[in-house]
Amino acid sequence: MRCGAGISLGMTTPAPTTTEHPTGGMFRRPLGKTGLRVAEIGYGAWGIGGAQWIGAKDAQSTRALERYLALGGNFIDTALAYAEGHSERLVGEVARRNPGTVLASRVPPKNRVWPAQSGSRVQDVFPGEYLIESTVASLNNLGLDTLDVQQLHVWDDSWLGQGDWQDAVTQLKQGGKVKHFGISINDHQPDNAVKAVEAGAVQTVQVIYNVFDQTPRDRLLDACRANGVGVIVRVALDEGSLTGHITPETTFDAGDWRNMYFGGGRRQELQPRLRAIEQDLGVSTAQLPETALRFVLSHPAVSTVIVGMRSVRNVERNAALADGRGLSDSQLQKLYAHRWDRNWYSPAG
Numbered sequence: 001m002r003c004g005a006g007i008s009l010g011m012t013t014p015a016p017t018t019t020e021h022p023t024g025g026m027f028r029r030p031l032g033k034t035g036l037r038v039a040e041i042g043y044g045a046w047g048i049g050g051a052q053w054i055g056a057k058d059a060q061s062t063r064a065l066e067r068y069l070a071l072g073g074n075f076i077d078t079a080l081a082y083a084e085g086h087s088e089r090l091v092g093e094v095a096r097r098n099p100g101t102v103l104a105s106r107v108p109p110k111n112r113v114w115p116a117q118s119g120s121r122v123q124d125v126f127p128g129e130y131l132i133e134s135t136v137a138s139l140n141n142l143g144l145d146t147l148d149v150q151q152l153h154v155w156d157d158s159w160l161g162q163g164d165w166q167d168a169v170t171q172l173k174q175g176g177k178v179k180h181f182g183i184s185i186n187d188h189q190p191d192n193a194v195k196a197v198e199a200g201a202v203q204t205v206q207v208i209y210n211v212f213d214q215t216p217r218d219r220l221l222d223a224c225r226a227n228g229v230g231v232i233v234r235v236a237l238d239e240g241s242l243t244g245h246i247t248p249e250t251t252f253d254a255g256d257w258r259n260m261y262f263g264g265g266r267r268q269e270l271q272p273r274l275r276a277i278e279q280d281l282g283v284s285t286a287q288l289p290e291t292a293l294r295f296v297l298s299h300p301a302v303s304t305v306i307v308g309m310r311s312v313r314n315v316e317r318n319a320a321l322a323d324g325r326g327l328s329d330s331q332l333q334k335l336y337a338h339r340w341d342r343n344w345y346s347p348a349g
């Protein structure tokens, strides 16, 4: 049996039926019904913006992006809001040198409120004209004429059929500026997009799914599978906690947003949860990232997992996992027990 990254996790699950082997490099899966085939391991470009993840160096980020593509990766997720377009500019520079790269970006909410507030009006958050302007700004940053996937950066299912955002999407597609459209679902609210998925309003969704937050398994992933909607998983490593590298002693630079996410007693609270996973699965701390990524990729609805990786080293480690292999049923059953419902994006938790 072939094991990714040389680590034996006892994987027996056959490759999900949605995978196919490309000519080399990373396994690719269909992105819903878009006709695109994307590498199982995608590249999440929030961190390389450098505004909230402090410490990113452009030259290092560019090397990491280039290495990702050289290893057979072909899917990069960025957003206009990431350092006011800086992430998009870095991604665009590399993508222009590597034709065939599939790019996704996002329209920030006009009112700059993350996540979408229940009761808010879509016309205040994503008026059609703003959606078009924002897309043009992203294309200028990327230095490209067309975006493969444009997404709304926040979403509320009550917005379906409201406002003029859907007319703007049609206009963007007809004008060739956008090929496919999706939504990035609010943190830890996967059910708050099921209506949009079932209505066929979007071709892709982006959602948090990891060993701790397993809520997408309740409804969303099945709905996506049934409706041919591509699933882009974000935060599979829980912003780094599931790498095992966050310890009670870990510190972050001033201004780094993770001071909040891992603030207070959270770094301590994490440790027994991680040790319990290691014990149940019989893995070492060093094997946690592989366990966490393979957990996500074991679900057949998942098209790709976009991992934040500012370093070449992490790109290489994760690229080695894109081999179409999932975890065994017994490993998955054990991991299902480690669900942990909480919201660390809120200071209240």
Ligand SMILES: NC(=O)c1ccc[n+]([C@@H]2O[C@H](COP(=O)([O-])OP(=O)(O)OC[C@H]3O[C@@H](n4cnc5c(N)ncnc54)[C@H](OP(=O)(O)O)[C@@H]3O)[C@@H](O)[C@H]2O)c1
Pocket: 043, 044, 045, 046, 047, 077, 078, 153, 184, 185, 206, 233, 234, 235, 236, 237, 238, 239, 240, 243, 245, 289, 306, 307, 308, 309, 310, 311, 314, 317, 318
């Ligand atoms: N609302 C939204 O739409 C939204 C919100 C959050 C994220 N996102 C998207 O999702 C992407 C992924 O989320 P994220 O970057 O926030 O978090 P993440 O992927 O859960 O975790 C990223 C962290 O894991 C580290 N890492 C990656 N691979 C590793 C490995 N093999 N071993 C050890 N450490 C490893 C990274 O280190 P280095 O970076 O130092 O290499 C980084 O510190 C973002 O980049 C962004 O594109 C979207």
